[in-house]
Amino acid sequence: MMDCENVSSLYGKIIDGEADAADHRALEDHLKDCRACCEDFEWYKLTMKALCNLQPVSPPSDFLEQLNSRIHPNRKTFEIKSFFRNLFDSIPHAPAPVGVVSLALVVVVAFMVYNNVPVDTGMAVAPIVGAKTIASTVDSGAQINTVSQSQGQVSPPPAAAPRLPMLASNPPATSVSTGPAWRFPTIADEIGGDNLTVESPRVDLAIESLRNVLPNLEGKIVDEKIRNNVGEVMVGVVIPSNKYADLASALINHGSVEAGSLQIEGKALVPSRTDSNQLRLYIRFTRSSQ
């Protein structure tokens, strides 16, 4: 008959179902006569049941998310990259056409938008010419038009409208309709329609003329904004009120405009803003179409 120590080594085999008939018989024989081992075997079985009955513990519901953020800390960036990387294989049946068509569409839309923007590239490439040449290229139909801002009323055009070849009003509605359907807002839109617009094929030369004539008129430049994307330059000047008419004349005399067509009626030229006897106005320089 087996001793107690050897019998206990059979417990596992019995429980695991690996014991043969001889093992079973040896255990039964021993347990009949050994109350301690009988009790010990009961505890062994209870232990096995306790281990097998341990309640499974579940991971938190966001376990996968936590793990992914641990493994891929920059997952967000990756997703954006992977979108472009997988552009060609996201649809396995038609990989290349989808990617190519998408890219082509983006290029076409970008090209269309770009073409709708009235960019003045002529400023940079305009030939340097003399005053006489400029005067001959100025659109004779250009005109000057001002609006009384202080009274809030639109002043009617004078009987003999002052037609300055270089000084033009802000584009009338009819001329807008001939251009692109959509355009960037211009400086004139920002400062209002009651200021001067100077159209010139050489904006830089026209501004230089303005700089040269202002000292003679006791005026000065107080502001200057350049908007290359729409090809405009806006200059804010302060001059004595009574020198307003002289300003255009001086510009013409300086050679930037055609002198023969100059007719200025001082009354029609109402300043955009007056400060006692000082006049502050904005002049928008824009490149004229040839």
Place this chain on the structure above:
Amino acid sequence: MDLSPETILSLFCLTIASLAIIPGLRSGVDDDEALVARCASGDREAFNDLVLKYQKKVFNVAYRFVGDQEEANDLAQEIFAAAYQNLKKFRGDSKFSTWLFQIATNRGKNRFKYLKRRGFFVNKSSQNQDEEGEGYQKVVPDNSSNPENILSSRQIQKVVQDAIDELEPDHKEIVILRDIEGFSYEEIARMLDLPEGTTKSRLHRARMVIKEKLKKVLS
């Protein structure tokens, strides 16, 4: 060769049936293998599928090693992260699950040793006794109740977990793999790189230790 409509119909049905059955058989055999291959080629969704498949079991193993929900969560994530990083080294000599639980066991054992050195289990035990006041004194099985109910009671569960916590790491890993997770001796021997005989003898000693602890607490 003339084929009657019945023959054509039979062949058609056979073809459809084989198309339906063969992929099913194939997926049953090497389901993990296909996922692992996809995962090794950079498919993260495949790895997510593997995680979803094994997360409960891995988490359970982790919990049995450390006996604490928060630590188990961290450990389980560490196990999967290690698997993800070493997936390219997995040669397919064994089943993926065997390889994964080999990582789980190694990491679990290391974490257990680390926490034990820092007195984690002593602090946890005293903290629990403070919370429960009388500790194990109340854990006396009521013989009039159903034994299954007694064993599944929260207190008995805790007694068993504490007994596991007190095991030596070499004993502990075998008890967890065999008695709690139900792996075969062969799988455990492969995971732990031990002879089957050694595995069985260690398991027997571990069970006897737990039995004595339960006897002491519950008697």
